[in-house]
Amino acid sequence: xxxxxxxxxxxxxxxxxxxxxxxxxxxxxxxxxxxxxxxxxxxxxxxxxxxxxxxxxxxxxxxxxxxxxxxxxxxxxxxxxxxxxxxxxxxxxxxxxxxxxxxxxxxxxxxxxxxxxxxxxxxxxxxxxxxxxxxxxxxxxxxxxxxxxxxxxxxxxxxxxxxxxxxxxxxxxxxxxxxxxxxxxxxxxxxxxxxxxxxxxxxxxxxx
Amino acid sequence: xxxxxxxxxxxxxxxxxxxxxxxxxxxxxxxxxxxxxxxxxxxxxxxxxxxxxxxxxxxxxxxxxxxxxxxxxxxxxxxxxxxxxxxxxxxxxxxxxxxxxxxxxxxxxxxxxxxxxxxxxxxxxxxxxxxxxxxxxxxxxxxxxxxxxxxxxxxxxxxxxxxxxxxxxxxxxxxxxxxxxxxxxxxxxxxxxxxxxxxxxxxxxxxxxxxxxxxxxxxxxxxxxxxxxxxxxxxxxxxxxxxxxxxxxxxxxxxxxxxxxxx
Numbered sequence: 001x002x003x004x005x006x007x008x009x010x011x012x013x014x015x016x017x018x019x020x021x022x023x024x025x026x027x028x029x030x031x032x033x034x035x036x037x038x039x040x041x042x043x044x045x046x047x048x049x050x051x052x053x054x055x056x057x058x059x060x061x062x063x064x065x066x067x068x069x070x071x072x073x074x075x076x077x078x079x080x081x082x083x084x085x086x087x088x089x090x091x092x093x094x095x096x097x098x099x100x101x102x103x104x105x106x107x108x109x110x111x112x113x114x115x116x117x118x119x120x121x122x123x124x125x126x127x128x129x130x131x132x133x134x135x136x137x138x139x140x141x142x143x144x145x146x147x148x149x150x151x152x153x154x155x156x157x158x159x160x161x162x163x164x165x166x167x168x169x170x171x172x173x174x175x176x177x178x179x180x181x182x183x184x185x186x187x188x189x190x191x192x193x194x195x196x197x198x199x200x201x202x203x204x205x206x207x208x
Numbered sequence: 209x210x211x212x213x214x215x216x217x218x219x220x221x222x223x224x225x226x227x228x229x230x231x232x233x234x235x236x237x238x239x240x241x242x243x244x245x246x247x248x249x250x251x252x253x254x255x256x257x258x259x260x261x262x263x264x265x266x267x268x269x270x271x272x273x274x275x276x277x278x279x280x281x282x283x284x285x286x287x288x289x290x291x292x293x294x295x296x297x298x299x300x301x302x303x304x305x306x307x308x309x310x311x312x313x314x315x316x317x318x319x320x321x322x323x324x325x326x327x328x329x330x331x332x333x334x335x336x337x338x339x340x341x342x343x344x345x346x347x348x349x350x351x352x353x354x355x356x357x358x359x360x361x362x363x364x365x366x367x368x369x370x371x372x373x374x375x376x377x378x379x380x381x382x383x384x385x386x387x388x389x390x391x392x393x394x395x396x397x398x399x400x401x402x403x404x405x406x407x408x409x410x411x412x413x414x415x416x417x418x419x420x421x422x423x424x425x426x427x428x429x430x431x432x433x434x435x436x437x438x439x440x441x442x443x444x445x446x447x448x449x450x451x452x453x454x455x456x457x458x459x460x461x462x463x464x465x466x467x468x469x470x471x
Binding site: 011012014015018019022047048049114116117118119120121122123124125146148150151152168169188190191192193196 | 209282302305307326328469
């Protein structure tokens with residue numbers, strides 16, 4: 001399957017592309033929003049600041065293209081790290097400075113509480129919310145499997161139904177979100193070795 | 209629970225892995241591509257690769273090593289050595305690095321850290337700090353005092369180590385890689401006092417470095433009340449085949465340090 005990996009100047013996408021190849025997909029790096037309608041699934045990677053990420057998508061014309069493909073044509077979508085955060089209604093950057101997000105998942109992106117070390121860096125446990133395998137992305141992932149994280153902010157969804165997985169760090173935070181064919185993961189499946197490949201394969205299967 | 213990380217470190221000179229003692233006396237420790245692949249297979253949580261040459265040819269050879277190593281790896285890679293400006297970071301990231309460690313240039317120009325953290329995000333920028341313990345003087349009140357050293361330990365800075373780590377965290381580094389020059393290559397174990405003191409002072413994760421000669425040293429670096437670091441970096445014990453990553457993880461697990469099971 002052709003999977004579009006959006007390149008918009010928010011970090012290195014090579015490892016995402018390589019991981020998708022290992023999982024059997026044909027990744028296409030998409031720089032040009034006009035080409036987004038040529039792929040069967042879309043991955044939005046990214047690291048760094050929320051405001052910069054949204055501005056970079058906007059400058060390249062990706063916002064309308066994503067809305068048209070993901071919301072209009074119901075193309076399966078996976079956001080990774082910053083790509084998950086951009087799904088939210090708005091994101092914080094510094095005290096009381098907010099930027100609008102894509103708004104596909106209702107909720108805010110805010111800094112992790114200071115009771116643990118921030119950034120949250122390393123391998124931590126992921127607990128799928130739907131343990132019956134109802135959520136296609138996290139299907140077959142044993143509760144407590146370790147994934148690789150590196151981030152200072154996290155999504156706080158308004159609706160509990162949007163939680164696809166949680167991770168304990170002080171209080172548990174939302175480490176994956178779902179809304180129909182739209183998913184986001186705070187961890188890096190492309191850096192999480194076998195556990196990460198399982199999640200990517202699940203996404204590709206759901207997208208078929 | 210967040211697991212403690214085990215990070216093999218490859219010091220690279222002229223395209224080869226080398227390992228020395230107290231930042232000198234280098235000996236060859238193999239091919240970097242082979243070593244990196246082996247550590248990835250064994251279940252290393254991250255890799256660290258440091259360019260310890262200072263010449264232009266050395267820099268190119270190092271970039272070439274990163275380009276050759278990263279396409280076959282699926283663990284995060286931190287690189288460092290000679291990073292002076294955003295352009296250097298761009299080249300390292302383009303070569304396939306995930307995080308970039310900045311050392312001497314941060315001392316010369318602290319605002320560089322603020323700039324890099326804004327451009328790439330804190331998660332991408334590691335503050336590398338090399339320290340040495342100063343001879344005790346009466347004014348210390350019995351507390352050890354450490355100085356930050358730069359340029360491979362050849363120059364002192366007059367900066368007090370704990371305060372400098374705090375400053376780096378405030379400027380926006382996402383992690384501190386703390387190396388004891390006194391312990392480097394000594395196999396005497398981490399300097400637990402400075403590791404613990406920095407860990408308790410800053411809010412960002414701290415990577416202990418310098419001195420590991422046994423699995424017990426890894427445990428000490430990470431244990432509460434001892435080093436209290438979030439990650440343990442080591443070179444010789446892995447390079448020279450003393451222990452595998454799997455053996456290290458097994459030992460830590462048996463001794464109640466939370467680690468990701470190795471494959």
